[in-house]
Amino acid sequence: MNAPAIRLNMALAACLLIATGFSLAAGKVWIPWNAWTFADPRWLIIAELRLPRTVLALTIGAALGLSGAAMQGYLRNPLADPGLFGVSSGAALGAVLSLYFGYAASALLLPLFALAGAALSMAALALLAGRSGSLILFTLAGMILSSITGSMTALAISLAPTPFAASEIMTWLMGALTDRSWDDVRLALPIIAVGSAILAFTGRSLDALTLGEQAARSMGVDQRRLQMMIVLGVGLTVGASVASAGIIGFVGLMVPHMVRPLAGNRPSAILLPSALGGALLLLLADSLVRAAPTVSELRLGIAMSILGGPFFLFLMIRMRRTLA
Numbered sequence: 001m002n003a004p005a006i007r008l009n010m011a012l013a014a015c016l017l018i019a020t021g022f023s024l025a026a027g028k029v030w031i032p033w034n035a036w037t038f039a040d041p042r043w044l045i046i047a048e049l050r051l052p053r054t055v056l057a058l059t060i061g062a063a064l065g066l067s068g069a070a071m072q073g074y075l076r077n078p079l080a081d082p083g084l085f086g087v088s089s090g091a092a093l094g095a096v097l098s099l100y101f102g103y104a105a106s107a108l109l110l111p112l113f114a115l116a117g118a119a120l121s122m123a124a125l126a127l128l129a130g131r132s133g134s135l136i137l138f139t140l141a142g143m144i145l146s147s148i149t150g151s152m153t154a155l156a157i158s159l160a161p162t163p164f165a166a167s168e169i170m171t172w173l174m175g176a177l178t179d180r181s182w183d184d185v186r187l188a189l190p191i192i193a194v195g196s197a198i199l200a201f202t203g204r205s206l207d208a209l210t211l212g213e214q215a216a217r218s219m220g221v222d223q224r225r226l227q228m229m230i231v232l233g234v235g236l237t238v239g240a241s242v243a244s245a246g247i248i249g250f251v252g253l254m255v256p257h258m259v260r261p262l263a264g265n266r267p268s269a270i271l272l273p274s275a276l277g278g279a280l281l282l283l284l285a286d287s288l289v290r291a292a293p294t295v296s297e298l299r300l301g302i303a304m305s306i307l308g309g310p311f312f313l314f315l316m317i318r319m320r321r322t323l324a
Contacts, residue, residue, distance in 0.1 A: 005263040005273060012276035016058070019283045023054045026291040052182045057286045058279040059185070060177075060245055063192045063237035065278020066271060068252020070199045073206035073267025074230050075135060079315065082238045082252040085231070086145025090121025091242035092173060093149045093156075099169050100156045110172075111187055111243035118239025121145055122231055129227065135213070138227060175246035175301025177286050188244040195236025196275065202229050203268030210267065248301045250308025251278050257315065 024046050025031050031050075035042040067082040074080075082088060094117020095110050103109045128141035153173075160166035205226045208216040213223065241248070259273040282300075285307070289298040 002264060002269060005269045008259065008262045008273050009276060012273060012280060016276060016280050016283070019280055019287070020054060020058070023057070023283050023287040024050050026287045028291070030291075048181075052185050053177050053180050053286070054283065055185050056177055056180050056188065056244060057283045059189055059192055060241040060248065061251060061279040061282030062275040063196060063241050063278070064248065064251035064282070065255040066196055066199055066275040067234045067237050068254075068278070069256040069267065069270050069274035070202060070206070070230060071234060071252065072256050073270075074202070074209065074226070075139060076210065078257065078319075079253070079312075081249070082234055083247075083249060084139070084146065085121070085125060085142040085234055085238070086149055087118050087121045087125070087235045087238045088242050088247060089146050089149040089153065090124075091115065091118035091239045092247055093117050093153050094120075095172060095243065095246070096153050096156050096169050099165060099172065100160060102165075108183070108187070111184070114243035115191070115239055117149075118235055118242065121149065122235035122239075125231055125235075126228065129231075171299075172246050173301075174299035175248040175304070176297070176299045177245050178297055180244065184244045188240045191240035192237050195233045195240070198229055198233035199237070200271060202226060202233070203271055206267035246301060248282070248304050250304050250311065251282055254308055254311050255281055257311075 024036075025033070027050065029045075031042050031046060034040075036046065037043060064082060068080070071080040071082055071084065072078055075084075091114040095114040097103075097117075098110045098113035103113065124145055125138075125141050128144065129138045157166055157169050160169060205216070205221045208219045208221045209226070211219075217223065255277040256270055256274045259270050259277050263269045263273045282304075285303050286300055289300055289303050292298060
């Protein structure tokens, strides 16, 4: 790891500590520092409501940032996003089906359905992409899966048995960390940790892939194995994130672009900064939507779309000027 990347990681880690304190204090009711003791009854608000939400925001943000950096490195496309695989839409479809059939009455059934949807999408992606390891086939397979699962989700919404079920589905799809508990943390954290560890081991192969597929093969990179590691790593991280919080977009697209000028252009150099930056971005966004003076809390997925839309447009304009 080069010196700029080390300094960036240390700066991001320091910002995360500050942002964590802000997240625990912020809300419709602010909790002052002198209330952070076991003797104060307001401590229960931190321990049972805000702390699990903060941990989940850090975990999901890191997962989405890391997944976005790995995808952009693998596809060699700065506009790649974890949603391109179809894993997030597959997980969303699984959760929607649990709401559609009324199985979400149990707190654990909805995330389990979402994880099952993500697992099926991963398996379908591996089958569609085949054994060649071709980036073109892989991208097309992801787009096909996203289209199919997205249309099935829309069908489930239009055929919802009751208006309440349709409302629940739409609300969940917006993405949020509202009312999350330690049960959600215990479900998401181990899965995201495994997926993140798998993605962390792809760094050297992603660096070799920047030289081209032929050059990477000559350097000993097994493209089929790399593809499977990317599918499994992104599937676990994104699937667990969607299962816990719904669809939260643009984190995996925005964060790698933010850290790349500071960490360097090597894919391996931006994996860790992207994870730290994703955690920081999502934690700050969640803190702000919680503390905003609105009648009802703004959904986190909507807030990230408000940020991500103009950012994506800026990238498109900049790329067009570069190619002109």
